[in-house]
C-alpha cells in the first residue's frame with residue numbers, strides 16, 4: 527500500500543524567491559511525499575499570487591487574510607476585497623492573521639481589532655483561520671476568547687510551552703508543527719508537542735522561512751516536510767506513517783480539502799488520489 531501523503535499546511539510558494547524554480551520545488555516536494563500545499567495569501571498583493579498558483583497547480587490551495595504587520599491597511603474597502611478574494615473556490619482559510627508585537631509595525635490596539643474582525647469574518651463565512659503570533663501569546667488568547675470559541679483554526683508555527691498549547695487547544699485550535707521542532711533550543715515546544723493529542727496537530731514548513739535542521743540559513747522548501755514528520759514521530763514514539771496518516775486526516779478535515787479519506791483510515795490518500803479528487 528502506498529504511504530500516506532503529507533500536507534504542507536503553510537507555505538509561501540508564491541513569493542519571488544521561488545520564481546526561478548517554482549515548479550521544480552513543487553516536483554521535489556511531491557517526490558518527497560508531500561501531496562498538497564496551502565499557500566498563504568497574507569496581503570492583497572499576495573491574495574492574487576496565492577490564488578493564481580492554486581488555480582494553476584493541482585494539489586495547491588490558497589488562503590487570504592491580512593497579516594498583523596500589515597494591520598494598519600485594514601479598512602472597509604480592504605475587507606470587501608478580502609471577502610471577494612475568499613469567494614475563490616481554491617481558497618480554504620482566512621489567514622494568516624494574528625498579532626505581531628515583535629515587529630510592531632502597526633499599533634497594538636489596531637492589530638487586536640483587525641485580528642478580531644478577521645476571526646469573526648472567518649466564522650461568518652464558515653472558514654477555518656490561520657493565526658500568526660509573535661511575542662503576543664497572551665493577547666492572542668484574549669482575542670480568541672473574545673471572539674467566541676470554540677474555533678476552527680490553527681496556531682501556525684506553534685512556538686510556546688505546554689500551558690500555552692493547552693490554552694490554544696481548549697479554544698478548539700490546532701497546532702502547526704514546523705521546522706522549529708528540530709531547533710536545539712526548542713525544548714519547551716517539543717514538550718508541548720509530545721503532550722498534545724496527535725489529532726490536533728498539522729504539519730507545515732512556512733517555506734521559504736524557518737528551515738529545519740540541517741538546512742538552517744538556507745531557503746526552506748516543502749520537500750523538507752518529511753524531516754518535520756520524522757522529528758514529530760520520534761518525539762512521540764510513533765511511526766512516520768502514523769504521523770503522516772493522522773496529520774493528513776487533520777488537515778483534510780480542518781481545511782475541507784477535497785480528498786477522499788477512504789474507509790476512515792486516511793491511508794488511501796496518495797498523490798494519485800489527489801489528482802482524481804480534483805477532477
Ligand SMILES: [Zn+2]
Pocket residue numbers: 536538566622732
Ligand atoms: Zn507564513
